[in-house]
Amino acid sequence: MSSSSPVLLVKSGGAAALPEWRASFHEFAPGLGLEVCAWDDPEVDPARVEYVLVWQPEAGRLARFPNLKAIISSAAGVDHILADPHLPDLPIVRMVTPETQQRMAEFTVMSSLMLLKDMPRIVAQQARAQWLEFSTPRTALETRVGVLGLGALGLATARMHATIGFDTAGWARSPRSEKGLSCYAGADQLPAFLARTDILICLLPETEDTRHLLDADLLRQLPRGAAVINVGRGSHLCLPDLLAALDEGQLSGAVLDVFDEEPLPADAAVWRHPRVLVTPHAAATPSRRERARQAAVAISAMLGGLPPPHLYDRARGY
Numbered sequence: 198m199s200s201s202s203p204v205l206l207v208k209s210g211g212a213a214a215l216p217e218w219r220a221s222f223h224e225f226a227p228g229l230g231l232e233v234c235a236w237d238d239p240e241v242d243p244a245r246v247e248y249v250l251v252w253q254p255e256a257g258r259l260a261r262f263p264n265l266k267a268i269i270s271s272a273a274g275v276d277h278i279l280a281d282p283h284l285p286d287l288p289i290v291r292m293v294t295p296e297t298q299q300r301m302a303e304f305t306v307m308s309s310l311m312l313l314k315d316m317p318r319i320v321a322q323q324a325r326a327q328w329l330e331f332s333t334p335r336t337a338l339e340t341r342v343g344v345l346g347l348g349a350l351g352l353a354t355a356r357m358h359a360t361i362g363f364d365t366a367g368w369a370r371s372p373r374s375e376k377g378l379s380c381y382a383g384a385d386q387l388p389a390f391l392a393r394t395d396i397l398i399c400l401l402p403e404t405e406d407t408r409h410l411l412d413a414d415l416l417r418q419l420p421r422g423a424a425v426i427n428v429g430r431g432s433h434l435c436l437p438d439l440l441a442a443l444d445e446g447q448l449s450g451a452v453l454d455v456f457d458e459e460p461l462p463a464d465a466a467v468w469r470h471p472r473v474l475v476t477p478h479a480a481a482t483p484s485r486r487e488r489a490r491q492a493a494v495a496i497s498a499m500l501g502g503l504p505p506p507h508l509y510d511r512a513r514g515y
């Protein structure tokens with residue numbers, strides 16, 4: 198690669214991860230003609246940078262690449278990129294891969310089963326070496342799951358839940374029909390969707406319309422004793438409302454993977470709530486190899502004059 202080749206700048210793992218990134222890009226797109234460089238490499242001339250693969254770029258940094266052609270997000274959600282007040286008006290590609298879909302579906306099914314089988318209480322009892330009076334929890338066949346968001350990840354999640362027997366529904370912006378799922382759409386159908394949902398899973402993107410959607414009013418519309426899994430974004434959930442609903446018995450449990458502030462501060466009350474499982478934004482981050490594969494697919498499409506898969510739509514906001 199010559200010192201004048203166009204550059205793909207990667208923000209993940211620093212210089213130490215560069216050999217892995219280069220090997221993966223070489224494996225998936227040997228003829229791409231791009232030099233893969235680390236985000237913090239001071240030797241890279243900003244004028245050579247044509248593509249970036251990033252999570253949470255520092256504000257203003259993207260605007261400093263005069264020949265940038267596209268921004269490839271390291272994540273499916275692009276809120277970490279949209280937060281930049283100086284964001285250039287360029288295509289943004291979301292990182293959605295079959296591996297992300299599998300990881301998310303597995304994580305949410307695991308969470309649903311843990312809530313169904315009362316695992317938060319069992320784990321807390323183990324910490325006290327306390328043998329439980331065993332109850333007979335419901336089975337998946339007797340439990341209604343509702344997925345907020347039926348996009349790439351919501352649909353994969355809903356399908357895996359349906360496969361193991363959960364009575365599964367989904368809610369999206371636009372009406373649709375999906376085999377094996379009950380589909381609801383729009384604000385008008387939200388109350389009916391919530392009324393039939395024992396385990397609510399949030400897989401919405403962060404937008405003006407979805408921020409703080411999971412508040413006291415929404416949680417009240419779930420059947421008493423329902424549970425919540427939030428794997429969307431922290432901003433979807435009013436955390437004090439959720440804690441109040443748990444304490445009051447309206448909710449029986451929650452698995453929370455995403456938070457307004459990450460890492461979640463050590464003094465946050467939610468860490469210690471006995472009916473909440475906190476996970477560290479761990480639901481579905483794809484491997485470096487998979488991100489390289491998907492980025493190579495996107496760049497190859499754009500170099501060929503085609504739209505890349507999972508392009509962020511500014512008009513819709515996701």
Ligand SMILES: NC(=O)C1=CN([C@@H]2O[C@H](COP(=O)(O)OP(=O)(O)OC[C@H]3O[C@@H](n4cnc5c(N)ncnc54)[C@H](OP(=O)(O)O)[C@@H]3O)[C@@H](O)[C@H]2O)C=CC1
Nearest residue numbers: 273274346347348349350351369370371402406429480481
């Ligand atoms: N915790 C983790 O590790 C991870 C979290 N995520 C989160 O998951 C989110 C979803 O990802 P993905 O499935 O790829 O997103 P998509 O863009 O593919 O799908 C979004 C879904 O949300 C629906 N939606 C959007 N706005 C509204 C609204 N106002 N009312 C009702 N439905 C709405 C869309 O409806 P329609 O179909 O009608 O357009 C669509 O079904 C990401 O944005 C990210 O925040 C993603 C990966 C990992």
Ligand SMILES: O=C(O)C(=O)CO
Nearest residue numbers: 271272273274481482
């Ligand atoms: O892909 C996303 O949006 C994530 O949050 C990954 O951690």
